Amino acid sequence: MNDVVIVLFGNDRAAEGLAGAAQRLGGTVRAIRVEEYQPEECLTALAEECKGARAILFSNDTYSQEVAPRLAHRLGGSCVGDGIDVQFVDGRLRVTRQVYGGKAEAVIALKRTPGVAWLRARSFAPGNAGVPPAGPPPSRRRDAAEPAGEDAGAPKTRIVERTASQSEARLEDARVIVSGGRGIGGPEGFAQELQPLAQLLGAQMAASRAACDAGWVPPTWQVGQTGKKVAPDLYLAIGITGASQHMAGISEAKQIAAINIDRDAPIFKHCRFGIVEDYRKVVPLLRQKLSELQR
Amino acid sequence: MNILVCLKQIPDPEIPARDFRIADIGSANLVSDIFGENALETALQFGGKITVLSFGAPSAEDTLRKALAMKADAAALVINDTNPNPDPLAVAQVLAAAVRKLGGFDLILTGRESGDWGAGQTGSLLAEELGLPCVSFVDSIEGREGGVRLRRQTESGFEVIEASTPVVLTITNDEHNVPRIPKVRDVMAAHRQPLTTFTLADLGVDVSNRWYEVIEMSIPTKETACEFLTVEELAQRLLEVTAGA
Ligand SMILES: Cc1cc2nc3c(=O)[nH]c(=O)nc-3n(C[C@H](O)[C@H](O)[C@H](O)COP(=O)(O)OP(=O)(O)OC[C@H]3O[C@@H](n4cnc5c(N)ncnc54)[C@H](O)[C@@H]3O)c2cc1C
Ligand SMILES: Nc1ncnc2c1ncn2[C@@H]1O[C@H](COP(=O)(O)O)[C@@H](O)[C@H]1O
Numbered sequence: 001m002n003d004v005v006i007v008l009f010g011n012d013r014a015a016e017g018l019a020g021a022a023q024r025l026g027g028t029v030r031a032i033r034v035e036e037y038q039p040e041e042c043l044t045a046l047a048e049e050c051k052g053a054r055a056i057l058f059s060n061d062t063y064s065q066e067v068a069p070r071l072a073h074r075l076g077g078s079c080v081g082d083g084i085d086v087q088f089v090d091g092r093l094r095v096t097r098q099v100y101g102g103k104a105e106a107v108i109a110l111k112r113t114p115g116v117a118w119l120r121a122r123s124f125a126p127g128n129a130g131v132p133p134a135g136p137p138p139s140r141r142r143d144a145a146e147p148a149g150e151d152a153g154a155p156k157t158r159i160v161e162r163t164a165s166q167s168e169a170r171l172e173d174a175r176v177i178v179s180g181g182r183g184i185g186g187p188e189g190f191a192q193e194l195q196p197l198a199q200l201l202g203a204q205m206a207a208s209r210a211a212c213d214a215g216w217v218p219p220t221w222q223v224g225q226t227g228k229k230v231a232p233d234l235y236l237a238i239g240i241t242g243a244s245q246h247m248a249g250i251s252e253a254k255q256i257a258a259i260n261i262d263r264d265a266p267i268f269k270h271c272r273f274g275i276v277e278d279y280r281k282v283v284p285l286l287r288q289k290l291s292e293l294q295r
Numbered sequence: 296m297n298i299l300v301c302l303k304q305i306p307d308p309e310i311p312a313r314d315f316r317i318a319d320i321g322s323a324n325l326v327s328d329i330f331g332e333n334a335l336e337t338a339l340q341f342g343g344k345i346t347v348l349s350f351g352a353p354s355a356e357d358t359l360r361k362a363l364a365m366k367a368d369a370a371a372l373v374i375n376d377t378n379p380n381p382d383p384l385a386v387a388q389v390l391a392a393a394v395r396k397l398g399g400f401d402l403i404l405t406g407r408e409s410g411d412w413g414a415g416q417t418g419s420l421l422a423e424e425l426g427l428p429c430v431s432f433v434d435s436i437e438g439r440e441g442g443v444r445l446r447r448q449t450e451s452g453f454e455v456i457e458a459s460t461p462v463v464l465t466i467t468n469d470e471h472n473v474p475r476i477p478k479v480r481d482v483m484a485a486h487r488q489p490l491t492t493f494t495l496a497d498l499g500v501d502v503s504n505r506w507y508e509v510i511e512m513s514i515p516t517k518e519t520a521c522e523f524l525t526v527e528e529l530a531q532r533l534l535e536v537t538a539g540a
Contacts, residue, residue, distance in 0.1 A: 040428050062449045066431040069383070069419035078384070078506045081415050094510065099412050101308050103315040107511040111504070156428040157458040165452035172450075176537050201537050215470030219434070219448055226330075226408065226467065228450070234536045244312045255536060256519075257529075266311055271521040275529050282526055289530035 005053040006031040014059030017121025019129045021057055021086050029129035039157055043067050047074045055093050058118040065118055072116035079116040080108050084123040101225055102248035165220050176203035177232045182210035183239020190217055193283045200290045208240045224249035238279050242267025296343035296401040301390055302331040304355040308410035317512055327358040330406025332474035334466035335362055338404055341436045344368050350389045351375055363485035364477035371491040377502050384506035387420035392498040401460040407467045418465035427463050430456050434469040
């Protein structure tokens with residue numbers, strides 16, 4: 001029997017995709033929803049709840065990535081992350097994922113059971129198996145969460161504060177995104193040029209790692225392999241080279257467009273349309289044209 | 296505090312996709328893994344006695360010497376002459392064995408994920424092997440009574456986490472931990488500093504892959520023909536596309 005467990009943290013956004021992935025695997029599907037998260041307690045509780053599972057599927061959010069490998073280790077299984085496809089072959093979980101910063105793709109066969117994977121939920125056709133889940137969240141079940149032996153003392157890690165850095169809508173749900181890179185040259189370019197353009201287009205703002213690392217914009221704006229994975233109808237990349245690690249975050253975008261001074265920038269290889277020009281010249285003109293056309 | 300930072304040497308991740316060939320990976324230019332360097336930078340800013348540890352080919356000495364030049368205090372290399380592509384469990388078990396030999400660390404730092412295979416598991420598995428707690432995606436560390444106060448990144452913002460030591464942390468990037476460039480003088484000096492080396496036999500660890508194996512690897516091909524437009528056309532096109540959105 002293929003007992004597949006889906007683990008969800010807080011919101012459901014990933015639920016459909018994970019359910020779809022679970023249905024691909026076949027067998028019975030069960031969902032566990034974790035409402036209150038503390039790393040060590042959650043791990044202990046999940047290790048108890050997931051006993052006997054053949055596959056355990058997570059989304060690719062912070063908490064999932066934090067607990068998945070450790071859960072696999074505790075259950076004597078194996079784990080792989082960032083999957084875009086899953087299947088059982090000879091009873092073992094096989095996961096397809098990008099490697100080398102999105103320059104290559106690998107099929108990875110897990111050697112032990114349960115097979116634990118965190119997935120790009122959006123890469124899977126939505127399903128509904130096992131959702132909504134039944135039962136209280138494991139972190140509230142003190143009986144299951146009670147650590148044994150020397151662990152029973154004070155918790156070793158504790159999340160004491162949570163701050164949302166912006167009240168804006170989630171980048172992952174944006175239909176239009178205006179994104180800036182190192183080519184923007186500083187925070188002023190973002191504030192004075194890109195932001196007003198985004199407003200005209202009804203777009204949300206994002207950035208490359210280079211722009212985030214420079215401190216021009218918050219880290220929550222980062223798109224890419226190690227940032228957000230977005231899927232807008234239009235992604236407008238301004239002053240962004242298009243390194244594979246950046247592209248790994250926008251592979252689900254319907255259309256990509258770019259403004260870049262370098263005609264050979266790799267970003268243009270992924271674009272439907274674009275312009276080779278200094279953004280400082282293009283964006284003001286563009287804003288003017290857009291306002292005219294919108295009138 | 297005694298801090299260990301785990302560093303990996305990897306093929307240059309900035310090689311453009313168009314020049315990337317699977318057959319050439321073995322001969323690519325080698326560099327230090329970026330998130331490992333973010334971890335080292337975070338440790339250097341926090342302060343303490345910092346040891347860097349790598350499991351890799353003899354060439355990984357370069358990564359460790361660069362770390363010494365960035366002002367890490369000590370370096371250790373476990374030479375891998377057995378398994379050119381160890382899985383994350385094998386790596387974690389080797390690192391754990393080295394940690395037990397070196398002993399006495401309050402903080403053990405890894406990058407959130409490596410720039411080549413990007414497994415994103417080594418830190419977590421190292422914690423399990425050592426029986427320690429773990430916090431991932433940390434971008435800054437402060438001292439506090441009996442442990443540390445951490446800030447970590449989430450999808451929507453930040454969390455503050457208090458942890459007792461010893462603890463394993465995986466480090467992510469932010470504007471404050473961009474790795475420093477070592478001074479030329481320090482690069483020279485780093486070449487004369489001692490380097491502890493272990494063989495796998497010294498540690499007695501099995502490095503065969505028991506976690507997972509790579510069945511297949513390929514390069515996805517997807518190129519779009521880009522239409523180059525004038526500003527007027529661009530404005531028009533943007534409106535068309537976003538009107539539907
Ligand atoms: C493990 C790993 C993970 C990574 N994860 C991510 C990630 O999640 N997201 C991410 O973005 N990167 C990531 N990177 C970094 C990535 O490899 C690139 O270094 C980064 O994306 C480059 O950012 P950029 O394109 O903004 O900067 P640059 O490469 O410096 O490019 C700047 C671009 O701006 C153009 N430009 C300059 N001036 C102008 C102007 N006036 N007008 C118009 N165009 C101009 C230039 O032609 C150039 O194309 C990762 C790297 C590693 C190793
Ligand atoms: N062979 C290694 N030697 C030392 N540290 C490593 C090694 N492999 C991975 N790491 C550390 O673990 C982090 C995450 O790697 P990975 O789990 O492979 O994505 C890296 O950024 C390093 O800090």
